[in-house]
Amino acid sequence: MTNDPLEQLKLREPDERLDVTGESCPIPEMMTSKRLKRMKVGQVLEVVTDHQPAVDLTLPSLCKNLGYPFLILKEGDVYRFRVLKVA
Amino acid sequence: MANPSMILQPAFREGWIEIYAVFALSGFILGWVAQRGNYCFVNAMTSIFTTRSLERFGAVMILFGVTALGTGTLVVAGLVPVQDQYFFNYFAGWYTLVGSFVFGFGAAIAGGCNLSMLYRASSGYVQNWVELLGMMIGTYVFAVTIWPFQSYTMEKGILSTTTGGYVEYLPYLLFHSTSTYAVLVTSLLLGIPLVALGIYLEQRTRKGWRSKASNVNFPILGAGVKATGGAQTVKPTLITSPEGGGIKDLLLLRRPYGTNLSTVILALDMLLVFLAGAGYTFNYLVITSSDGGRFFEYALIPLGVNLFLTTPWFRDSLTIVDPSTLMVVMLCVGAFIASYLSGDFKVRIPKDRRRLVVGFLGGILVGVGVRMALGCNIGLMWTNFGQLGYDGFIFLLGMLSGVYLAVKVQERW
Amino acid sequence: MKVEGNRSGYPLRKVIAPLILSLFSIAWYQFSAIYLVKADQEALSRANFAVYVNQPQLAGYLEATRWICYVIVYVGLILFWQALVKFVRSREVIG
Numbered sequence A: 001m002t003n004d005p006l007e008q009l010k011l012r013e014p015d016e017r018l019d020v021t022g023e024s025c026p027i028p029e030m031m032t033s034k035r036l037k038r039m040k041v042g043q044v045l046e047v048v049t050d051h052q053p054a055v056d057l058t059l060p061s062l063c064k065n066l067g068y069p070f071l072i073l074k075e076g077d078v079y080r081f082r083v084l085k086v087a
Numbered sequence B: 001m002a003n004p005s006m007i008l009q010p011a012f013r014e015g016w017i018e019i020y021a022v023f024a025l026s027g028f029i030l031g032w033v034a035q036r037g038n039y040c041f042v043n044a045m046t047s048i049f050t051t052r053s054l055e056r057f058g059a060v061m062i063l064f065g066v067t068a069l070g071t072g073t074l075v076v077a078g079l080v081p082v083q084d085q086y087f088f089n090y091f092a093g094w095y096t097l098v099g100s101f102v103f104g105f106g107a108a109i110a111g112g113c114n115l116s117m118l119y120r121a122s123s124g125y126v127q128n129w130v131e132l133l134g135m136m137i138g139t140y141v142f143a144v145t146i147w148p149f150q151s152y153t154m155e156k157g158i159l160s161t162t163t164g165g166y167v168e169y170l171p172y173l174l175f176h177s178t179s180t181y182a183v184l185v186t187s188l189l190l191g192i193p194l195v196a197l198g199i200y201l202e203q204r205t206r207k208g209w210r211s212k213a214s215n216v217n218f219p220i221l222g223a224g225v226k227a228t229g230g231a232q233t234v235k236p237t238l239i240t241s242p243e244g245g246g247i248k249d250l251l252l253l254r255r256p257y258g259t260n261l262s263t264v265i266l267a268l269d270m271l272l273v274f275l276a277g278a279g280y281t282f283n284y285l286v287i288t289s290s291d292g293g294r295f296f297e298y299a300l301i302p303l304g305v306n307l308f309l310t311t312p313w314f315r316d317s318l319t320i321v322d323p324s325t326l327m328v329v330m331l332c333v334g335a336f337i338a339s340y341l342s343g344d345f346k347v348r349i350p351k352d353r354r355r356l357v358v359g360f361l362g363g364i365l366v367g368v369g370v371r372m373a374l375g376c377n378i379g380l381m382w383t384n385f386g387q388l389g390y391d392g393f394i395f396l397l398g399m400l401s402g403v404y405l406a407v408k409v410q411e412r413w
Numbered sequence C: 001m002k003v004e005g006n007r008s009g010y011p012l013r014k015v016i017a018p019l020i021l022s023l024f025s026i027a028w029y030q031f032s033a034i035y036l037v038k039a040d041q042e043a044l045s046r047a048n049f050a051v052y053v054n055q056p057q058l059a060g061y062l063e064a065t066r067w068i069c070y071v072i073v074y075v076g077l078i079l080f081w082q083a084l085v086k087f088v089r090s091r092e093v094i095g
Helices: A005-011 A027-038 A052-066 B016-037 B041-050 B055-076 B094-110 B114-122 B126-156 B170-175 B180-213 B247-251 B259-276 B288-303 B323-341 B354-373 B377-386 B391-412 C013-045 C055-094
Strands: A016-019 A044-049 A070-075 A078-084 B220-222 B237-239
Touching: A005 A070, A005 A078, A016 A027, A027 A044, A027 A052, A027 A078, A027 B041, A027 B391, A044 A052, A052 A070, A052 A078, A052 B041, A052 B180, B016 B114, B016 B259, B016 B323, B016 C055, B041 B055, B041 B094, B041 B114, B041 B377, B041 B391, B055 B180, B055 B259, B055 B377, B094 B114, B094 B126, B094 B354, B094 B377, B094 B391, B114 B126, B114 B288, B114 B323, B114 B354, B114 B377, B126 B288, B126 B354, B170 B180, B259 B377, B288 B323, B288 B354, B288 B377, B288 C013, B323 C013, B323 C055, B354 B377, B354 B391, B377 B391, C013 C055
Parallel strands: A016 A044, A070 B220
Antiparallel strands: A044 A078, A070 A078
């Protein structure tokens, strides 16, 4: 398994999934933050959301504050926001 | 020395049609920009506690500061008579702090402040429709249970001022004057530190990002990258961050408005109604009298229930209609059109249906809280900075506390 | 990041939504003209001046609402027509 965080995000099956479809800010960010706190370093969280501002603004902001790499995938109307929890 | 005037004086000689039209336009702009910029006061505050991000809170500080400077400038320049700035200043009291706390808590668990509740409801979020319904119920609950007691304390001055207006006007409090000089100095004293604080908070947050990102890349892969669940397989392309791109992308609604751009437009929007409505009506942006109060009242009128005749608060505090009514309707229209044209409009129901119950209960708290506080984050907190009053600070403190508690509660759920 | 014309065709909600907007604006104006005017008269007859709105202001509200209604109806119909064309075209492609 590659050490490159982005490759890990692309190829690895997420360790946890958080489905917040139908929710708007601040719920995706709050739930994501809560879930990430419970996860171990090295695990990948996939947040499923259809709230574009969460993907454009708040979730990237969360990841930037925490220093976690992230990746956004789009599947129809839904976004899969993947975060790798790093040390 | 005579007390400052408490007689409104219009800035322009205009008809009511023009005033309603300007407020309608202002509401449209408010809804459109808030939707495009995902402008949410609650999110600005929850971010402080969830992600330690002060960027959006900083933008709100800039909004308040620019508004204070803007209204002060218009008064100092003689375009708006000074009494039109302080005439509608609120009473301050125990209810401001308690109400803002309840509001902050309710809004954070329900998923939006009054502004975001409306523009998201207009974008199809069922969660916020339910929150709006809860808010209407909460307004009624407040009217029949809390308002009689609260109005008594306001009347008697029990932990409350007994009047608003110039009594709560900071230039008058600081200089015992409402002269041009007093207004100028006060708006500078209030506005410049707020803007500076906002810029500092934004810069500090971004500096933190840069230092954390120094060892990690943050490119974003978009389009339909091959993923689990049988998505379309499309060659991934590296795209710039959503905040890249030019004015053309903004105008064609291809990307959201940045927080600072939204802040500036919203501040100008507030100044528009401040100028146009001066001397005629409550010349600031206000939402909750209409969405929580009037819409509930209107919904019952065809059923033969006239709250404006029978129920406390409705019968003594809420005119049948005022410019904010049309403003709120057009806020919803503007948000809807913005979300529709940008492709964002969709009826969305939370996956976890319990969230709808939480949204409803949170909405009730929002309704109770804003009526207790005599306004919401828009109609009281933000507006009061434009009024050069101090209620906005009290509300800010209460709302932050309520949001903090809501975040802690949700972390334990 | 918009995805248009996916495999299931142009969404029907985008065709219906502008119609609902137009209907809403008509309903709002009619509600105002009928019920709010009556409510205001009722408030006046009961001498409740805390809620009563004077005639010039109410007339201004109704006039402004009427014109805004016209604009929204036209905008709604334009959006509806555009969406309908896209919807029919997407059906033709699928069919």
